[in-house]
Amino acid sequence: MIRISAGLCIGLAALGLLSLTSGEYRISPDDILTVLAGAPEALPTGVEMILFDFRMPRLILAALVGAALAVAGTVAQAILRNPLAEPGILGINAGAALAVMALAAFVENASVSLQPLAGFLGALAMAAAIFGIAWKDGTTSLRVILIGVGLNALAGAGSACLANFGNADDVQRAMIWMAGSLHHAHWEDVRRLTFWLAVPCLVIMLVWRELDLTRFGDLVARGLGQPVDPMRALMILLCTLVSGAAVAAAGLIGFVGLVAPHVARRLIGPGHARLLPISALMGAVLVVAADLVGRVMLAPAELPVGIVTALVGVPFFAYLLWSWRDA
Numbered sequence: 001m002i003r004i005s006a007g008l009c010i011g012l013a014a015l016g017l018l019s020l021t022s023g024e025y026r027i028s029p030d031d032i033l034t035v036l037a038g039a040p041e042a043l044p045t046g047v048e049m050i051l052f053d054f055r056m057p058r059l060i061l062a063a064l065v066g067a068a069l070a071v072a073g074t075v076a077q078a079i080l081r082n083p084l085a086e087p088g089i090l091g092i093n094a095g096a097a098l099a100v101m102a103l104a105a106f107v108e109n110a111s112v113s114l115q116p117l118a119g120f121l122g123a124l125a126m127a128a129a130i131f132g133i134a135w136k137d138g139t140t141s142l143r144v145i146l147i148g149v150g151l152n153a154l155a156g157a158g159s160a161c162l163a164n165f166g167n168a169d170d171v172q173r174a175m176i177w178m179a180g181s182l183h184h185a186h187w188e189d190v191r192r193l194t195f196w197l198a199v200p201c202l203v204i205m206l207v208w209r210e211l212d213l214t215r216f217g218d219l220v221a222r223g224l225g226q227p228v229d230p231m232r233a234l235m236i237l238l239c240t241l242v243s244g245a246a247v248a249a250a251g252l253i254g255f256v257g258l259v260a261p262h263v264a265r266r267l268i269g270p271g272h273a274r275l276l277p278i279s280a281l282m283g284a285v286l287v288v289a290a291d292l293v294g295r296v297m298l299a300p301a302e303l304p305v306g307i308v309t310a311l312v313g314v315p316f317f318a319y320l321l322w323s324w325r326d327a
Contacts, residue, residue: 180306255313
């Protein structure tokens with residue numbers, strides 16, 4: 001595990017260096033070292049501002065969002081016992097999108113700063129609705145999945161309908177947010193996301209044994225003393241908090257919660273004590289790389305990071321479907 005973790009950290013550091021140096025204004029690694037050494041006066045005016053006010057918070061936010069989505073995806077695949085699961089299958093992303101579109105449709109000239117809050121509350125509301133509807137003398141993974149898929153489709157249709165009634169400018173801003181973007185990243189976003197992720201991620205790491213038990217089914221888990229329904233409710237809540245915080249910070253970035261856990265599982269195995277941190281590192285690498293590609297591919301124009309992850313995630317999803325065709 002140490003070698004794999006070290007390799008991922010080195011890869012993340014290399015991508016981070018590329019991200020800091022790349023852009024409309026190129027900054028050399030020597031310039032970065034000069035700024036970090038505390039001698040920005042030796043460089044052209046504006047280099048320090050570009051690094052610390054724009055590129056550094058964007059890089060850190062991308063890593064945090066990727067790690068959060070990967071951890072949420074790992075939890076979703078464990079509690080649903082479905083290799084194709086990610087936070088989106090629970091309807092979390094669709095609930096966030098519906099709330100943001102409702103804000104655009106019903107609140108004219110709404111502040112952009114309200115979009116993350118609306119997305120977070122929408123994700124929480126959708127998770128509560130799914131669990132509430134799925135409850136019938138307890139819950140099952142299959143029932144949660146089916147209701148999640150149904151409400152996901154319903155929320156998607158509602159978002160499309162609301163888009164026809166909102167102010168054009170407000171709807172356009174909402175659509176940009178829904179595509180997933182990090183261009184607006186500031187240090188306040190980094191601090192806010194770190195605050196929201198700290199407790200849920202810590203709790204997830206502390207209950208890794210319970211996640212291992214859920215892989216064997218409800219009967220086995222109950223036989224080994226796990227309170228299945230309360231634990232499933234707790235895991236759905238934690239998954240929602242982590243994924244909802246990431247969605248609020250960067251919009252809808254799909255497939256990271258699907259791809260990262262699968263790649264990590266191939267590298268490290270199914271045990272969640274090791275799988276969770278490796279998945280987090282893999283998710284950070286994926287989003288930082290996707291953001292870098294989106295910035296340089298069509299420069300000076302930018303592709304939203306959510307589009308880049310979809311270009312990778314859709315073929316990967318198709319590969320998984322093909323691999324499990326006889327399962």
